[in-house]
Structures are given as structure tokens and as C-alpha cells.
Amino acid sequence: MRDQLERCLGEWRELEEEFRQLQETHKVYRQKLEEVTSLQTACSSSIHRQKKTLRDLKHSLQRCKPRASPEEFALIQEISSQIKERQNAFFDMEAYLPKKNGLYLNLVLGNVNVTLLSNQAKFAYKDEYEKFKLYLTIILLLGAVACRCFLHYRVTDEVFNFLLVWYYCTLTIRESILISNGSRIKGWWVSHHYVSTFLSGVMLTWPDGLMYQMFRSQFLAFSIFQSCVQFLQYYYQRGCLYRLRALGERNHLDLTVEGFQSWMWRGLTFLLPFLFFGHFWQLYNAITLFRLSRHKECKEWQVFVLAFTFLLLFLGNFLTTLKVVHTKLQKNKDKVKKL
Structure with missing residues (x-):
């Protein structure tokens, strides 16, 4: 009994000593935290002042250009180039400083600081975002196949549409947090998810009936195709981004997207026909829905709203992809001319 009591007293003394060390460590931690907060405030204020001064200086230089001599013009160009580089440096600095949330994050999360202050935390969150997109794309693909081929019930369609709403809503929140972190x-690829959230929400509220059944199979087939293309894009874009980051040509927080961007040109041009086919399928959906909205049995407001939304998605996706391709081809022509 005495030996057991002595062991307990020994453990208690060890815990007391460890607790005193913990108190000292926590005290140092709080002091360092206050120092970090003070440094963050100082950096944010300095960046704000520098940005304002640089904007004024840039306007002044623009006004000086028409009357400048060749030497002065060259100097103005050099300073303007350095101002642009300074603005990029500010962007990188602000990625590690707390900032106010945008309107959307304020509405969803409130005034919560979502800035991740270490590279490790940023990369971990970005990788989690990419895994979330991949896993949900596979789940949505399986769900669309099940609803199209096996489960011909309204309740399963509702579950699938609810999953789409939740998926796109979550993407918009996670992307806003990633944008806040650099x-x-x-x-368009940011706005695209907001529009897709709205479209999925309208699909969820569309009551069962003749119009719904006439469009159901087409929508589910489109969902299957879209998930397959997104699955292919994920793997090819991930590999492309990995190579470009290794060469130092891309930011480590760059993401895979549903569309086509200039950095994807290397090895991904074969995806363009699939992307354009998907864009025109969205146009076909819009035309089908516009025709259904004029049907004598059509009484649901969702039909016309969905038609307009699919048309908006087509225009945004098609024109943005076309612009990227045109810009890339133009740059390639310029390189050939220089050679």
C-alpha cells in the first residue's frame, strides 16, 4: 500500500513539474502570438500605404509619357515594369497576412479569419480540396449512372440533385478560402460554380411531371458525360501542374479547374474536343428546355429558368475556352515569328 502511495506521489510531482513547464511554454507562446499579431498589422498597413502611393505614382507616370524624351520614356517604362513586379510581390505577401473575408464568406461563415499562415497548412488544404473534387466526381458519376439505368424513382433523383447542390456549394466556399490564401x-471558372449551384438548386425544386420526365434522361446522360470529362481533366491537369511547379512556372496553390487554361496546353490539347462537345451539349440542353417551356402542358417556372441557366453556362464556358485557345495560338505564332 505504501509503495503504491509513493508511486502516486512521484507521478503527481512529475505532473506538477510538467505543468509548470507547460505554463512557461504557454506564456512564451502568447507573447510570440502578440508579436506576430503586431507584425501582421504593421505589414498590412505598410502594404496598404505602398499600394496607394504606387497607384498615384503610376497615374503620374502615365501623364508624363506624352511629353517625355526617349531616355525619359525608357525610364518610365522601366519604373512601370518594376511597379508591376512590386504588385505581384504584394499579392504573395498578403497570402500570409489575415484579411477581411469577402461578402460571400461573410454571409456563409461570418467574420472568421480563414487565412492559413504556413505553407504546410495551405498545401494540405489545397490537396484536401483536390481530393474532395475527385471523390465527389466519382460519387456523382456512379449516382448519375444509377439514376439513369436502374433507379427510376423521383426520390433517388432528389437525392442526386441535392448532392449536386451540396457539392457545388461546398466548392464555392472552399475556393473562396483558397483565394483568400493566395x-x-x-x-469565369469561379463564377461557373456559383451558376452551377443555382442550376442544381432549380433542378432540385422542379416537381415531377410530364416536362420533368421529358428532360430527365437527357440531363442524367449529360451528368454522366460531364463527370467522365472532369475525371479525365483532374488526372491530366494534376500531372501538368506537377511538372510546371517542378520547373517553377506555376504557383503551388494553383488548382485543377473544369475548363481549359493556357498552362494546360502541354499534353492536354486532346481534351479540347471533349470540352467543346460538353459545351455544345449545354447549348442543346438550353434549346430543349426552351422548347419545353413553350409546350402547352408546361406550367413550371423551372423550365424556362433552367433553359436560361444552361445557355449562360454554354456562353461562359465556350467563350472562355475559345479565348484561351485563341490567345495561346497567337502567342505561339509570335514565338515562331521571333525565331
Whole structure:
């Protein structure tokens, strides 16, 4: 009994000593945290002042250009180039500083700091995002095949459409967090997921009936094709991004996207026919729905709204892809001329 008591007292003394060390470590941690917060505030304020001054300087230089001599013009061009590089440096710095959330994140999450302050945390979150897209693409593919071939029930269609809504909603939130942490995804490929969320939500509210059944098979077939293309894109884009990052040509937070971008040109041009086919299938969906909206039995508002949304997706996807391809071909022509 005495030996057991002595062991307990010994363990208690060890715990007391460990607790005192923990208190000291936590005290140092809080001091360092306050220092980091102070440094973050100082950096953010300095960047804000620099940006404002650089904007004013840039406008002043533009006004000086028409009256500048050749030497002065060359100097203005050099300074303008350095200003552009400085702005890129600010972008990289801000990726490691807390910033205010955009309107969308404020509505969804509130005023919560979503900035990840270490490279390890940023890369881990980005990889988690990519895995989420891959796994959900496979699940959606299997769900669309099941609904199209085996499960001809309205309730299973509702589950599939709800999964689409949840998937795209989650993508928009995760992408907003990644953008806050320095990811350079922008333009239509960000808006594309918001439009897809809206479209999936309207599909979810579309009541069963003649119009729904006339479009159901076409929509599920399109979903199967879209998931297959996204699955192919994921693997080829991931490999392409890996090579470009190894060469130092791409940012480590760049993401795979549903569309076609200039950095994908190497080894991915064979995907273009599939992408364009998918874009025109969206146009075909829009035309089908516009025709259904004029059907004498059509009473649902969802038909016309879905037609307009598919048309918007087609225009955004097709024109953006076409612009990227045109820009890339133009750059290739310029390189050939220089040679």
C-alpha cells in the first residue's frame, strides 16, 4: 500500500513539474502570438500605404509619357515594369497576412479569419480540396449512372440533385478560402460554380411531371458525360501542374479547374474536343428546355429558368475556352515569328 502511495506521489510531482513547464511554454507562446499579431498589422498597413502611393505614382507616370524624351520614356517604362513586379510581390505577401473575408464568406461563415499562415497548412488544404473534387466526381458519376439505368424513382433523383447542390456549394466556399490564401483561380471558372449551384438548386425544386420526365434522361446522360470529362481533366491537369511547379512556372496553390487554361496546353490539347462537345451539349440542353417551356402542358417556372441557366453556362464556358485557345495560338505564332 505504501509503495503504491509513493508511486502516486512521484507521478503527481512529475505532473506538477510538467505543468509548470507547460505554463512557461504557454506564456512564451502568447507573447510570440502578440508579436506576430503586431507584425501582421504593421505589414498590412505598410502594404496598404505602398499600394496607394504606387497607384498615384503610376497615374503620374502615365501623364508624363506624352511629353517625355526617349531616355525619359525608357525610364518610365522601366519604373512601370518594376511597379508591376512590386504588385505581384504584394499579392504573395498578403497570402500570409489575415484579411477581411469577402461578402460571400461573410454571409456563409461570418467574420472568421480563414487565412492559413504556413505553407504546410495551405498545401494540405489545397490537396484536401483536390481530393474532395475527385471523390465527389466519382460519387456523382456512379449516382448519375444509377439514376439513369436502374433507379427510376423521383426520390433517388432528389437525392442526386441535392448532392449536386451540396457539392457545388461546398466548392464555392472552399475556393473562396483558397483565394483568400493566395490561390490565383479567377474569372469565369469561379463564377461557373456559383451558376452551377443555382442550376442544381432549380433542378432540385422542379416537381415531377410530364416536362420533368421529358428532360430527365437527357440531363442524367449529360451528368454522366460531364463527370467522365472532369475525371479525365483532374488526372491530366494534376500531372501538368506537377511538372510546371517542378520547373517553377506555376504557383503551388494553383488548382485543377473544369475548363481549359493556357498552362494546360502541354499534353492536354486532346481534351479540347471533349470540352467543346460538353459545351455544345449545354447549348442543346438550353434549346430543349426552351422548347419545353413553350409546350402547352408546361406550367413550371423551372423550365424556362433552367433553359436560361444552361445557355449562360454554354456562353461562359465556350467563350472562355475559345479565348484561351485563341490567345495561346497567337502567342505561339509570335514565338515562331521571333525565331
